Amino acid sequence: MRAIAKNVDGHYYPEFHHGWGGCAEELFHYTSRYYTYTEAFLRNLAGEPEYSMGSYKANMLSDEQRRLMAAILSCRPDRASARAILHLVSDAERSCGEVEETLRQTYREQLEVIPSGVALVYVHRPHESQLQDVAPLDPFLNIAERLQLPVAVKAHHVEVPLKLLARQMDSSSSRIRENLNEAILRLHTAGYLLRNHPGLTHMEAHKIADEDAV
Structure with a gap:
């Protein structure tokens, strides 16, 4: 995960992996009525065809879960990171504000660079294409x-x-x-x-x- 940028009003902006696209904003900042796209993306990525985000809203995340969500979203989208998000979303839905120790240890390095006790805000940052000589x-x-x-x-x-x-x-x-x-x-x-x-x-x-x- 790259450096955290501090805004003048004290908000911190985690750097998310560009592979998540707009799904990062949906998961971290708000949940719109078009969440079905994000849900399907996660479902396929995780290999969990029956998964449903249910009543999840981003504001259900506790402060600790929000830090963990930022840590996971800083990683490349793959089956492991998608399943970690599904687990976190399910915990938030059940009003369980704690973070499991196994997840905390898995993303320990990413969590170390995310400050605690501050407001975390997501903003999309344009970036150069990572694909060379390919028409994406x-x-x-x-x-x-x-x-x-x-x-x-x-x-x-x-x-x-x-x-x-x-x-x-x-x-x-x-x-x-x-x-x-x-x-x-x-x-x-x-x-x-x-x-x-x-x-x-x-x-x-x-x-x-x-x-x-x-």
């Missing part, structure tokens, strides 16, 4: 086209109806689920953010896009 949009756009999912790319934002996307991420086809999650990870890693655009049509997508569209 192509896999996602190709899958979206096959699934007839409208997409418009505008200034490093990928606009898509997130509820429709979440539905496809919960497809009965394991191949679709895996390929879609991998394509989304590539978008996140390249610095793209998925944004909800309810009711987007293919025609509108082509009108508003300043890059690619399907």
